[in-house]
Amino acid sequence: MDWMKILAVVAGIMMLFVLWPAYKHWSASSPKAEKGDWQAVLLPLAAVVGLVVLLIMSVR
Amino acid sequence: MNRYENVLADSDSQVVSSNKVLKNTYLLLSATLGFSALMAMVSMAIGAPPMAYLVAVIAAMVLGIFVLPRTANSTSGIGVIFLITGLLGFGLGSVLTMYLSLPNGPQIIGTAFAGTGIIFLGLSGYALSSKRDFSFMGGFLFAGMMVVVLAMIGNIFLQMPALSLAVSAGIILLMSGFILFDTSRIVNGGETNYIMATYGLYLSIFNIFISLLQILGIMSDE
Numbered sequence: 001m002d003w004m005k006i007l008a009v010v011a012g013i014m015m016l017f018v019l020w021p022a023y024k025h026w027s028a029s030s031p032k033a034e035k036g037d038w039q040a041v042l043l044p045l046a047a048v049v050g051l052v053v054l055l056i057m058s059v060r
Numbered sequence: 061m062n063r064y065e066n067v068l069a070d071s072d073s074q075v076v077s078s079n080k081v082l083k084n085t086y087l088l089l090s091a092t093l094g095f096s097a098l099m100a101m102v103s104m105a106i107g108a109p110p111m112a113y114l115v116a117v118i119a120a121m122v123l124g125i126f127v128l129p130r131t132a133n134s135t136s137g138i139g140v141i142f143l144i145t146g147l148l149g150f151g152l153g154s155v156l157t158m159y160l161s162l163p164n165g166p167q168i169i170g171t172a173f174a175g176t177g178i179i180f181l182g183l184s185g186y187a188l189s190s191k192r193d194f195s196f197m198g199g200f201l202f203a204g205m206m207v208v209v210l211a212m213i214g215n216i217f218l219q220m221p222a223l224s225l226a227v228s229a230g231i232i233l234l235m236s237g238f239i240l241f242d243t244s245r246i247v248n249g250g251e252t253n254y255i256m257a258t259y260g261l262y263l264s265i266f267n268i269f270i271s272l273l274q275i276l277g278i279m280s281d282e
Contacts, residue, residue: 004111005216011118012213018125019206026198033196041197041240044186048179048236052229052275055175059168059280 082188082246084254088141089261095142096149096266103153110158116151120144128259137255144259148266159273164280172272180265183236187243194244197237204234225278228271235264235271 103112123144131137159165187194208230215223242260245251251260 004114007114007118008216009213011114011121012209012216014121014125015209016206019202019209023199023202023206026202028199030198031193031196037192037194037196040190040192041194041237044183044240045233045236047182048232051175051178052232052272055171055272055276056279059164059171059276 077252078247078249081252081254081257085246085257085261088138088254088258092141092145092258092262093265096145096152096262099146099149100153100156103150104157104160107157108150108154110154112154113151116147120147120151123147124259124263128255132253132255141255141259141262145262148262152266152270155270155273159277162277168273168276168280172269172276175272176265176269179232179236179268180239180261183239184243187240188247191247192244193248194237194240195248195250197241201234201237201241204230204237208234221278225275228274231267231271232275235267238264 123140128137128140128144131140156169159169162168208227211223211227211230215227239261242251242257242264246257251257
């Protein structure tokens with residue numbers, strides 16, 4: 001269905017228009033990461049990756 | 061009252077205010093998730109076609125961009141957020157109907173549901189207990205979202221399963237980051253509107269669930 005593809009593309013472009021000002025705002029005004037901050041993020045994200053791998057194994 | 065006492069009083073009132081926003085956010089989040097589930101059941105019962113998902117997502121997006129920010133400071137904001145989450149739940153119902161037609165569809169749905177719950181509860185608990193300020197991730201998260209949206213637009217034409225899988229994996233990681241980011245903003249007083257806070261957390265949960273469904277659907281070889 002071509003019109004559904006067009007609709008999805010329009011939605012995606014609309015999303016980009018919303019994300020752009022948010023990106024500009026946060027990249028200009030968010031505080032700089034301090035030592036250990038990224039480590040504190042990567043740890044739970046690694047746990048999420050591990051969980052997703054476990055879930056995949058459980059449905060195979 | 062001297063300056064020291066003033067600082068203490070300000071700090072106390074901020075903590076009380078943050079706790080109130082957090083409590084209201086979780087109450088509204090559970091109510092909207094319940095309403096979404098109800099709408100998904102309605103959608104499954106009436107057999108909504110697959111295109112209902114796309115239409116519901118676009119309608120919810122329009123409401124979320126243009127209506128919710130204008131009504132979030134009034135009681136009508138609660139009606140708008142129920143409308144948005146109801147629409148998304150209705151759209152989700154048509155996706156669930158599709159998955160239920162697979163031989164191991166119920167298992168995939170159950171696993172994705174459990175996985176989403178564990179991810180949300182685990183990350184929220186981590187953000188709440190660590191009390192770290194994750195607002196430094198803002199620029200990174202929104203840049204990542206733009207890359208993912210561009211990849212999604214590209215894949216509408218390319219139709220590559222590997223890219224679709226990569227996009228879903230990227231969404232799960234980004235939404236996990238958003239849960240940390242949004243929760244820490246509520247705790248640290250960066251977000252004072254519980255309707256907007258609920259909207260952010262709801263979208264993260266919804267996107268994680270949809271992406272997990274897609275990954276598990278592809279990887280289960282069905």
